[in-house]
Amino acid sequence: MSRACRAMKLGRARFYRPQRDGAAHDAPVISRLNEIVAKHGRWGFWKCFHWMRLKGETCIHKRVWRVCKSMKLNLPRRAKRRLPARVREPLSAPPQADLQWSMDFMHDTLYHGKRFRTINVLDEGIREVLAIDIVIFHRNIPIVIFQEN
Template sequence: MLVQFMVEEHGVSQRQACKTLSVPRSTFQYQPKPKNDMPVIQALEELVAKHPAIGFWQSHYRLRRKGHPWNHKKVYLIYSAIGLNIRRRHKKRLPARTKQALYRPESINQVWSVDFMSDSLWSGRHFRLLNILDDYNREMLAMEVDFSLPAQRVIRVLEFLELVRGLPKMIRVDNGPEFISRLLDHWCREKGIEMVFIQPGKPMQNGYVERCNGSVRKELLSSNVFNSLDEVREKAMEWMEDYNRERPHEALGYRTPVDLLEELT
């Protein structure tokens, strides 16, 4: 720059050099400030981590409500630069699940385990199977079969069991959408039932019904070809009758679930 040259090479004062060249002293003395966008980046990343489904304008207004002074142009520039304007696939967040030891009940109707299985008909259409087990005597209480088993259907099965068996103090379930629905949670609260969720990816925290599911898979689903839901239901009822009344269980001292139940009554 000529002003700098005159000052360094000819010993002219900065003021005189700027006047001679008609350069404002403020322009000559200006020192560029390095940009520090980290506060904006951190604020955006924290916001999106907490609310992964919101877009740019929601992010901008939330930042303004928190007192940040950045205008929407600056926020959007950074929002785009770090890739937040690309549609994000986010996982549904679940409430924190604590490790649950496999509780050993001391009587019937203390703990029921509930779980789903899936298979398909010969046509290729998938169906689901809802299994409900009393953990104490390993009795299979219900095997509900249909193409879809939403939370309302789960409640209907539980209401039927309430009439013929009573209800448990605790139900152990996984994190399936049927079990985390508000409808089922509200129903359990009304009935005074505690719902215990296993940790995601830890099926053995629901070990009793998982062990039973293995037998269902091997002896029922993998051993038969089904053409209709009616066939599945018929075979499931036959399997459940045999499992509860005829099969001796090593864990029960080689008694059947019904044998143990009759001893208690």
């Protein structure tokens, strides 16, 4: 028997195992899925599967997935909501100095591992740096904190 199974490329256990009726075996899963889909039509496979598990049914996700596919319950993926195209407008620069300022925080690490942060204050009208304050860290705590206006 083992040579015949090897010639047919079947396992010996497969030869001795009786064939079972798949429809009768899947009937409880099909009825339960029909109930869920009647209530919640937009639920996908995983939500249905976890709902069945929460209700106390012991079923394997592979079987539930196979039954869902045969019932054509698999839903198409939702399309991503696209934002409307923006109208590009040039950035407006103030016509003179001292009308609009901006702050920028930057950080970096020196070659020996010491970290530092800078705060840069820019005048947008003339694109000039008004102030740069540097804070050096020691053991992740700033050594000095500047609070000047």
